[in-house]
Amino acid sequence: MARRELLALLAAMSAGAADCLGGTINPERARELERLVLHDCGSCHGMTLKGGLGPDIRAPTLAGRLPQSLAKTILDGVPGTAMPAWRPLLTEREARWIADYLLDGDRQ
Numbered sequence: 001m002a003r004r005e006l007l008a009l010l011a012a013m014s015a016g017a018a019d020c021l022g023g024t025i026n027p028e029r030a031r032e033l034e035r036l037v038l039h040d041c042g043s044c045h046g047m048t049l050k051g052g053l054g055p056d057i058r059a060p061t062l063a064g065r066l067p068q069s070l071a072k073t074i075l076d077g078v079p080g081t082a083m084p085a086w087r088p089l090l091t092e093r094e095a096r097w098i099a100d101y102l103l104d105g106d107r108q
């Protein structure tokens with residue numbers, strides 16, 4: 001296969017993968033998610049996310065944690081605790097966006 005065809009195939013495949021995860025996050029949705037994190041998550045984790053009813057989820061505290069596992073906690077919640085499952089409101093792609101957002105302290 002020619003190199004150019006291979007690159008086109010790879011591009012098509014990664015676009016497909018993004019679709020499976022619920023599509024890409026446009027800037028408008030990113031702003032909504034940011035508001036959700038600060039308001040809704042902040043109602044338990046503290047307005048600055050430094051902890052309240054829920055634990056501190058700021059970047060330095062979460063350092064070294066895998067975004068996939070944080071996204072899973074966000075989607076499924078922590079059974080038996082106040083941490084709710086957000087699956088009804090968020091796609092997997094959006095939960096992963098939030099996990100990346102939490103891990104990247106510069107964006108907060």
Ligand code: HEC
Nearest residue numbers: 040041044053054055057070073074078081082083084086
């Ligand atoms: C009703 C209260 C509540 C709300 C709202 C809430 N959380 Fe939580 N969250 C908790 C509690 C309590 C825990 C600790 C669970 C435990 O004991 O393991 C937790 C745990 C977590 C953890 C795991 C932290 C760790 O160190 O493993 C993450 C990540 C998290 N929440 C993110 C979020 C995000 C993102 C949102 C908003 C989309 C959110 N939470 C909304 C109460 C809440």
